[in-house]
Amino acid sequence: MEYEIKGGAFPMVVCKLQKGETVKNETGAMAYMTSDIKMDTNTGGGLLKGIGRALSGDTIFLNFFTAQSDNQEIGFSSCTPGKIIPIRLNGSNTIIGQKNAFLAAEDGVDLDMYFRKKLGAGIFGGEGFILQKFSGTGLLFLEVDGEVIEHNLQPGEKLLVDPGHIAAMEESVEFDIERVKGAKNMLFGEGLFFARLQGPGKVWIQTMPISKLAEAIIPFLPANNEH
Template sequence: MKCDVFGNDLPGVSITLDQGESVYTQSGGMAWMDEQIKMETNLKGGLMKGIGRMFSGESLFMATYTATAPNQEIVFASTFPGQILEFDLHKGEEWICQKSSFLVGEPSIHLNVEWTKKFSAGLFGGEGFILQRISGEGKVFLEAAGSVVKRELAAGEVIKVDTGNVVAFNRSVRYEIETVKGFKNIFFGGEGLFLTKLTGPGTVYLQTLTMQNVATRLIPYIPTSGN
């Protein structure tokens, strides 16, 4: 399998498969592919796992693409301006990711729902109660909005992030939500009531753009039936 992430603000990933090799994505995630690639749509893991994926922002059904001849290309495109991140997972490695971040992965990659451990984190964390947990062995590609920064947190090191700007982090990183302190900060600071607190050790990927912010800026310009 050969992979190439291309493009600038609206990237894609080109994957060249040998005969018998496969990748999977959510339904509708493929942009284009060579003729000798077979598509099979299924629940992948059963009904309950499929329902869990729906809660985490993915589709109920997943599509698996398998090459029936050598040197077959398939391309997956991002759904919003940003970057595509490539990960090579090893056995026992797990990443916790924002909703809808999964783009495509090898069949040996497991995509599961991850419930936030605290009620406050789920209610106010900007991504709802549910995140995605990615594990297994092999290649997986994630979508991120805007530009991406990678931070390596030492044991006990803390970074506080505005809501929704977290892309992914190691399982070893502790995830909490804390309230912004100070009356003026809450009402006039422009950052909302809550911040995400990430405590190392581990790797964290952060994004400069959130879809919530984009939607907020676009809403005033969307025509309504009364205008």
């Protein structure tokens, strides 16, 4: 499958499919497709798998698009200003992404909810650390809020990140949630929790989580004056 990412701050990935090739996406991301592509909507592996995806921020159902002839095109657009990251999975590399990170993928890519084993991250991370796991083989497209900064962590190297800024990471990266130390820091600082990431592995950091963008816009919205 060939692809091209277009559109600047409001990106779209355009995939060119040959006969028999299939891509899948979450409901609502498809922008356009040529006429000889067949669409099928299902849970992508049973109801329980669909419910697991819903808990991790996606929809229960996936759309599957299969080319019925060569040189068919389909475009998937990001729902927020940002970037689309293409990642090729080869069967041995697994990616952990934030909820709502999934945009589209080839049919050989597996999507699952990612369960945390460490109690700290499960309790203190809040809903922001309900994650998605991507494995299998094929191209995976993730959508990232704002710009993206990549960090390649060496073995043992640590990085403290605001949880909302984590877009994705390789499964080899260890992470947990730690409380911010100091009462003043907790009350007047950056927040109550940091995500502690430890290498080896690659981390993708997003510069403008949609939640922070919403917070920045709210003060400028007109008040709802009741009469």
